[in-house]
Amino acid sequence: MTWPDNGASAAARHRMAADLAGGGWSEWIDAFTAVPRHVFVPRFYRQDTAGAWQSVTWEEPGYLEAVYSDDALTTQVDDHGVPTSSSSQPSVMLRMLEALGADGGDQVLELGTGTGYNAALLAHRHGASHVTSVDIDTGLVEAAVRHLDTVGLQPTVVAGDGAQGCPSRAPYDRVIATVALRMIPQPLLRQAAPGAVIVVPLGYGLARLTVTGPGHAVGSFLDTPAFFMARRADGEPPQFEEVARQPTTISRMPPADLLGRLKFPASVALPGYHSCSWNSAEGELETVGLWTPDGSTATAHVSGAVRQCGPQRLWDTVESLAEVFDGEPAREDFRLIVTPTRQVVSYKGPDGPNWELPPSP
Ligand SMILES: C[S@@+](CC[C@H](N)C(=O)[O-])C[C@H]1O[C@@H](n2cnc3c(N)ncnc32)[C@H](O)[C@@H]1O
Numbered sequence: 001m002t003w004p005d006n007g008a009s010a011a012a013r014h015r016m017a018a019d020l021a022g023g024g025w026s027e028w029i030d031a032f033t034a035v036p037r038h039v040f041v042p043r044f045y046r047q048d049t050a051g052a053w054q055s056v057t058w059e060e061p062g063y064l065e066a067v068y069s070d071d072a073l074t075t076q077v078d079d080h081g082v083p084t085s086s087s088s089q090p091s092v093m094l095r096m097l098e099a100l101g102a103d104g105g106d107q108v109l110e111l112g113t114g115t116g117y118n119a120a121l122l123a124h125r126h127g128a129s130h131v132t133s134v135d136i137d138t139g140l141v142e143a144a145v146r147h148l149d150t151v152g153l154q155p156t157v158v159a160g161d162g163a164q165g166c167p168s169r170a171p172y173d174r175v176i177a178t179v180a181l182r183m184i185p186q187p188l189l190r191q192a193a194p195g196a197v198i199v200v201p202l203g204y205g206l207a208r209l210t211v212t213g214p215g216h217a218v219g220s221f222l223d224t225p226a227f228f229m230a231r232r233a234d235g236e237p238p239q240f241e242e243v244a245r246q247p248t249t250i251s252r253m254p255p256a257d258l259l260g261r262l263k264f265p266a267s268v269a270l271p272g273y274h275s276c277s278w279n280s281a282e283g284e285l286e287t288v289g290l291w292t293p294d295g296s297t298a299t300a301h302v303s304g305a306v307r308q309c310g311p312q313r314l315w316d317t318v319e320s321l322a323e324v325f326d327g328e329p330a331r332e333d334f335r336l337i338v339t340p341t342r343q344v345v346s347y348k349g350p351d352g353p354n355w356e357l358p359p360s361p
Contacts, residue, residue: 009038012068019070020094028097031121032090037067040115040147041087044073053077072227075115076140085140086229087115088178092206095224099199099208102126102174109172109191110134111162111200112179112228116144122176123153131155132169134162136232163231163361165191172196180204180228182271182293183343183357184336189215201228202357203267205331215340221331225264230272233361235293238274239309243297246307251315253322255288255300261328265321266290268334268345269355270314290314324353 017033045053056063076085102108108122113135122131135141138159145157158166163185170191177200189211196211206226209219258266266273270292278287291297296310306315336345346354
């Protein structure tokens with residue numbers, strides 16, 4: 001054994017795998033039992049009560065419990081305090097790996113190497129020569145390769161924009177992303193074998209598609225919520241100063257609905273949207289903000305006052321969703337059809353409400 005381990009880490013790992021199994025068993029549970037998450041997450045960050053990020057390492061109390069819990073762990077934060085990489089929530093990873101349904105000989109492409117933990121699970125199960133993983137962050141790729149090597153696994157890990165795939169290793173039978181996309185990038189479809197399965201976070205849901213022909217795929221969303229960090233790509237920052245100068249209109253729905261029951265449909269209708277909220281000193285919600293990569297921005301105060309600016313009237317779209325859905329719609333009622341020219345998500349069948357995703361890069 002060349003990686004730090006002791007009775008406590010081994011016991012914690014087995015306990016987490018048993019919890020994930022929930023009394024059942026799959027080859028993925030074997031992988032979670034065998035692959036040491038702590039090697040890939042030697043340090044993670046958590047926010048203190050003042051919102052500052054504090055690093056937690058092996059020496060700190062609570063480190064092993066957190067690393068072998070069913071929690072997503074922030075593993076990198078930029079100079080502005082924004083998380084830029086994380087180790088995803090193990091139960092969501094398991095759900096995605098199961099949905100991928102890969103067989104022994106399949107070639108698998110992963111977008112978003114991050115710590116390398118998911119690539120390690122894939123390599124453990126399928127053999128390292130069957131796994132290719134791409135991350136946009138060179139420093140993360142270097143660390144992931146080092147940690148994979150530590151546990152004796154050498155899948156192909158490359159630095160680049162995952163949306164471009166990795167043509168030199170194509171074709172792929174399975175494609176999995178652990179970074180949220182706004183649409184299915186066409187390069188991935190071009191690099192996929194006929195009948196390939198693609199499992200990706202699309203907005204705040206997990207889409208599972210089957211490739212039906214060159215540039216074509218169909219599928220639907222899993223019932224699992226997903227909150228992955230967005231693919232790094234160009235985008236405008238929110239225009240909060242500009243929006244504050246706009247005249248107000250009155251919202252036809254409670255602003256809090258965007259943060260709850262409409263979170264997923266809004267991510268389909270407004271691909272790539274971000275939201276934030278401002279609370280009172282007592283912790284009560286005061287204002288919800290949202291913006292999209294084209295710079296469109298909206299704010300909605302709990303009093304109902306709405307302000308909007310930019311090319312899209314974002315709050316108008318959110319209000320239209322509130323009229324379509326009574327409560328929180330089930331993710332599995334949404335289907336996705338991808339062609340070389342259009343990508344459309346529909347609700348409860350092709351004749352139901354539908355939304356077009358942005359064009360592929
Ligand atoms: C949630 S983390 C991935 C977790 C990872 N699978 C693991 O097991 O640790 C998301 C990762 O996506 C990467 N990422 C962001 N934009 C990307 C892009 N355009 N192409 C490839 N990777 C990207 C980030 O650098 C980050 O490491």
